[in-house]
Amino acid sequence: MNIPDDAFYALLNEALQQRTDETLQRTLYHALRQAILEGKLQPQCRLPGSRAIAQRLHLSRNTVNAALEQLATEGFLLRDRQGSQVATLPQAATSTTGSQPAIGLSPHLNLLPPGTRRDSPTLAFTPGMPAVNYFPLPLWRRLLDRVLREEGSMLLGYGDSAGEPSLRVAIARHLALSRGISCDASQIVITEGAREGLNLCTQLLSERGQHAWLEDPGYFGARSAFIAAGLAYCGLPVDEEGMHFQTNDVPAPRLIFTSPSHQFPLGTLMSAPRRLALLESARQAKAWIIEDDYDSEFRYSGVPIPAMLGMVPDAPVVYLGTFSKTLFPSLRIGFMVMPKALAASVQPAIESLLRGGHRAEQRALALFIEEGHYARHLASMRRLYRKRQIQLRAALKQELTVPHQISAGEGGMHLTVKIAGINDGAVVDLARQYQMAPAALSRFYLDPARGETGLVLGYGNTSASGFAAGIRVLNRLIAQTRPGQE
Numbered sequence: 001m002n003i004p005d006d007a008f009y010a011l012l013n014e015a016l017q018q019r020t021d022e023t024l025q026r027t028l029y030h031a032l033r034q035a036i037l038e039g040k041l042q043p044q045c046r047l048p049g050s051r052a053i054a055q056r057l058h059l060s061r062n063t064v065n066a067a068l069e070q071l072a073t074e075g076f077l078l079r080d081r082q083g084s085q086v087a088t089l090p091q092a093a094t095s096t097t098g099s100q101p102a103i104g105l106s107p108h109l110n111l112l113p114p115g116t117r118r119d120s121p122t123l124a125f126t127p128g129m130p131a132v133n134y135f136p137l138p139l140w141r142r143l144l145d146r147v148l149r150e151e152g153s154m155l156l157g158y159g160d161s162a163g164e165p166s167l168r169v170a171i172a173r174h175l176a177l178s179r180g181i182s183c184d185a186s187q188i189v190i191t192e193g194a195r196e197g198l199n200l201c202t203q204l205l206s207e208r209g210q211h212a213w214l215e216d217p218g219y220f221g222a223r224s225a226f227i228a229a230g231l232a233y234c235g236l237p238v239d240e241e242g243m244h245f246q247t248n249d250v251p252a253p254r255l256i257f258t259s260p261s262h263q264f265p266l267g268t269l270m271s272a273p274r275r276l277a278l279l280e281s282a283r284q285a286k287a288w289i290i291e292d293d294y295d296s297e298f299r300y301s302g303v304p305i306p307a308m309l310g311m312v313p314d315a316p317v318v319y320l321g322t323f324s325k326t327l328f329p330s331l332r333i334g335f336m337v338m339p340k341a342l343a344a345s346v347q348p349a350i351e352s353l354l355r356g357g358h359r360a361e362q363r364a365l366a367l368f369i370e371e372g373h374y375a376r377h378l379a380s381m382r383r384l385y386r387k388r389q390i391q392l393r394a395a396l397k398q399e400l401t402v403p404h405q406i407s408a409g410e411g412g413m414h415l416t417v418k419i420a421g422i423n424d425g426a427v428v429d430l431a432r433q434y435q436m437a438p439a440a441l442s443r444f445y446l447d448p449a450r451g452e453t454g455l456v457l458g459y460g461n462t463s464a465s466g467f468a469a470g471i472r473v474l475n476r477l478i479a480q481t482r483p484g485q486e
């Protein structure tokens with residue numbers, strides 16, 4: 001051995017004395033393994049025989065042999081008739097410097113926008129948070145129970161990569177009725193929220209270095225997906241008709257992200273001429289439009305606006321839907337709908353990239369939709385949110401004393417209030433102390449310093465009884481944090 005016998009046994013004895021709930025065999029194994037990795041026992045050094053080790057350590061020979069055998073199986077020792085010899089391991093494995101592995105994140109990840117904290121569904125005015133306390137939990141529990149009882153362990157294996165067929169059929173039926181989209185289950189892929197749909201579209205349809213258009217101000221998630229995939233992106237302004245583009249000003253895109261039914265965060269509805277022009281631009285550029293339809297189920301005036309996907313034949317559009325706003329965010333179920341030819345082409349990639357899971361939840365959701373509970377819940381939430389929006393407008397009129405302008409807002413679960421010249425970032429940071437989590441409008445711009453300022457006030461999760469007091473506090477915070485104010 002490269003160390004004296006006494007030192008060798010002292011090392012093992014110390015480990016045995018410090019043993020807590022491990023077996024003797026495991027303790028001996030760990031002590032020898034560590035001594036080899038730390039270089040205390042060097043390559044090719046021969047260990048004493050198992051009988052000698054057993055005697056010196058007062059262990060049974062079986063215990064010692066089992067530990068040595070395990071080390072031999074893992075390649076730390078070579079065993080032969082003469083006994084055990086330490087194997088030669090690559091230098092790096094036995095280095096004792098203890099240096100941390102180099103992290104080496106992809107450099108473009110530094111460009112990701114900051115994540116948004118959504119740690120409590122109860123913080124008032126949180127944008128995008130539905131009234132989770134109105135979700136029919138007992139019914140949901142019964143449906144989950146029924147699915148598990150009826151299908152049992154059959155549901156515990158992997159599912160279809162594109163998601164449970166029964167859920168895809170139910171979604172196709174729902175979309176035909178509510179969004180004017182005529183599709184079948186083969187065109188739908190269930191995703192972990194719209195967010196995964198967005199990442200998947202980017203992965204499937206674009207290559208590093210290509211260009212993407214997105215709305216400015218707009219949804220952070222689109223920027224994150226494009227940056228993570230190494231795309232170059234340019235922000236297009238949003239006016240009262242939606243995303244505003246002059247095709248000769250900007251590089252031809254491969255992907256175009258838009259939320260035409262209820263632009264996030266400004267709330268505008270993209271006009272029909274703008275939609276048709278965008279479809280034409282996409283066609284000419286051989287680009288795909290990613291249509292984010294995150295909360296369009298909640299429209300409070302006029303008839304529902306059909307999706308872009310169903311607007312013209314063969315529209316180059318992938319539609320993203322989510323149940324985060326209509327049911328509850330932690331469900332993490334969304335879906336993408338593709339034109340038939342695209343769906344057929346990406347099927348092998350979907351099978352290679354995804355593994356079907358969360359089968360019980362998906363089956364329960366299919367029942368929830370097919371048995372009419374979804375339509376009922378939507379109708380009742382639509383009534384609730386419509387009322388809350390009217391009440392929030394009233395509270396703003398009464399309590400917000402600074403000049404302001406409410407941006408669009410015929411639907412959804414938030415109102416965006418433009419308030420010029422305020423430090424909206426400071427207001428929303430301070431608002432957390434008062435259990436409120438509105439968002440700062442300027443932070444949704446690619447360059448917040450050049451964006452409009454204001455507050456994005458979610459009312460989905462906030463009871464109207466708290467509106468007036470909440471707006472009063474925000475009004476005070478706006479005054480306190482006015483630029484130039486101490």
Ligand SMILES: Cc1ncc(COP(=O)(O)O)c(C=O)c1O
Pocket residue numbers: 128192193194195196219221259264292294321322323324329333334
């Ligand atoms: C504009 C917009 N689109 C899409 C999403 C995606 O939601 P999810 O991934 O929860 O389905 C959100 C969520 O906040 C959103 O605000």
